[in-house]
Amino acid sequence: MNWFVLFVFVNIVICAHCGEKCTTPKNETGIPPRGLCGFQQSDDYNYKTDEISINEFPWIARIAYQRAGESYEEYLCTGSLIAPQYVLTAAHCISGDLKPTRVRLAEHHVFRNPDCIYDEDIGVRDCSYYIDRGIAKSIPHPDYDVQNNMHDVGLIKFNASIRYTDYTRSICLPSFDIPEPTVGDNLFISAWGWKMEPDAVFLATKVKQKTSVQILSKDNCKTVQVNEGQMCTGYNSRTECLYEAGGPLMFSYKNKWFQEGIALSKSKNCFRRSMTLLYTKVSCYLDWIYKNMK
Ligand SMILES: *[C@@H]1O[C@H](CO)[C@@H](O)[C@H](O)[C@H]1NC(C)=O
Ligand SMILES: *[C@@H]1O[C@H](CO)[C@@H](O)[C@H](O)[C@H]1NC(C)=O
Numbered sequence: 001m002n003w004f005v006l007f008v009f010v011n012i013v014i015c016a017h018c019g020e021k022c023t024t025p026k027n028e029t030g031i032p033p034r035g036l037c038g039f040q041q042s043d044d045y046n047y048k049t050d051e052i053s054i055n056e057f058p059w060i061a062r063i064a065y066q067r068a069g070e071s072y073e074e075y076l077c078t079g080s081l082i083a084p085q086y087v088l089t090a091a092h093c094i095s096g097d098l099k100p101t102r103v104r105l106a107e108h109h110v111f112r113n114p115d116c117i118y119d120e121d122i123g124v125r126d127c128s129y130y131i132d133r134g135i136a137k138s139i140p141h142p143d144y145d146v147q148n149n150m151h152d153v154g155l156i157k158f159n160a161s162i163r164y165t166d167y168t169r170s171i172c173l174p175s176f177d178i179p180e181p182t183v184g185d186n187l188f189i190s191a192w193g194w195k196m197e198p199d200a201v202f203l204a205t206k207v208k209q210k211t212s213v214q215i216l217s218k219d220n221c222k223t224v225q226v227n228e229g230q231m232c233t234g235y236n237s238r239t240e241c242l243y244e245a246g247g248p249l250m251f252s253y254k255n256k257w258f259q260e261g262i263a264l265s266k267s268k269n270c271f272r273r274s275m276t277l278l279y280t281k282v283s284c285y286l287d288w289i290y291k292n293m294k
Pocket of ligand 1: 177
């Protein structure tokens with residue numbers, strides 16, 4: 001048996017388990033209390049550019065790490081605030097060598113504190129200070145499998161709660177009463193990263209970015225293998241790189257934002273034509289998430 005045949009064979013065997021069993025959440029527990037989750041102060045965000053205002057996506061969290069032997073911290077993953085003491089992220093961001101040291105919320109320009117904007121229309125200056133939280137507990141999914149990315153979901157519990165403001169608020173989780181986005185729908189991801197210049201010089205994007213991506217059918221995911229509990233999106237023609245690993249794939253429904261996916265890229269993603277991105281499907285892990293937030 002040559003290696004290619006073996007490879008195909010192994011893939012078929014592994015994929016015997018890759019059904020699409022996980023579908024829409026069921027109405028078992030009724031509608032969870034949502035409060036102000038998924039709400040952002042200015043809903044007049046700009047769909048045309050990657051410009052983002054300081055109170056847009058106020059649930060985006062930067063996760064800091066200090067690697068062995070280093071004296072400085074690095075932000076290597078993103079997460080999303082889903083409750084006053086919890087951030088949802090990927091299991092791969094909180095297992096193995098990756099031990100988070102802090103979580104930063106209400107961040108916009110990474111070198112400025114506070115971040116301020118001046119709204120000329122109403123003559124108001126709006127400012128936000130970042131908020132750091134220590135880690136009480138990291139909870140990767142117990143069945144997370146490094147080899148095939150299965151069950152790549154995890155929770156970080158802070159050592160002190162976050163008070164919700166215009167700059168810090170949770171994103172809503174999917175629920176049976178919210179339609180699931182389908183193939184072709186536009187969703188958003190948001191993170192910090194680099195801009196790729198024509199001469200291939202990378203410049204840090206100091207300000208939080210957003211990017212729209214489109215849900216692809218499983219057959220069109222091409223370069224990535226999509227297992228049960230996962231989905232993929234395609235992305236077209238922009239020149240930037242984002243550290244969006246662990247961050248939310250976001251869907252807007254009736255002026256509220258819902259988290260449909262957790263980004264699974266393991267390194268910085270430089271978007272070019274037809275980039276395919278893989279996500280854990282949040283709706284498949286609601287039971288696990290709610291059970292572990294107690
Ligand atoms: C969902 O479940 C709740 C509580 O069991 C029930 O009151 C409600 O009618 C159900 N809603 C739908 C749309 O089935
Ligand atoms: C939380 O953790 C941070 C960082 O480790 C620490 O500075 C802070 O004092 C802790 N706060 C509480 C309330 O334990």
